[in-house]
Amino acid sequence: MSDYVKILVAIDLSEDSNRILQRARGVASSDTAELHIIHVIEPLSFAYGGDIPMDFSGIQDEIYQQATQQLERFAASNGVDEAHRHIVMGRPEVEIHSHAEELGADLIVVGSHGRHGLALLMGSTANGVLHGAKRDVLAVRVGGQD
């Protein structure tokens, strides 16, 4: 049996999310271990910066609302109550680390795709989370590639 009593699970709302949550449940110390889920929304301004002179606020609000609804559905169908759901704006690796710190989590669980070529060079959220982690990180293999 593992020692993990407070686990933060990073959820990108893809179809892999169920598997990642199940793996997190599998390594929890017991049924009373706390399981938190986090979804991070990257502001469009991070991607487009000042390159496009456009007001993104309407689109950003829409993205936020849709992600909130999706996370609520995911959490409800997996028995994760409101106090254990976190939805925030920012860079995924930064927010995942800072929430893990805030919560005092002893494990972070992320999905990890086998990457090739350019995607490998560009790195991944799992790499970003692993980098400088102050607690254990479980990278759950997802995506079905070699």
Ligand code: AMP
């Ligand atoms: P990626 O590197 O983007 O393919 O994502 C790999 C894993 O990182 C996902 O399976 C999630 O566990 C986590 N992740 C990626 N993006 C996000 C996000 N926006 N919010 C929370 N977790 C994320």
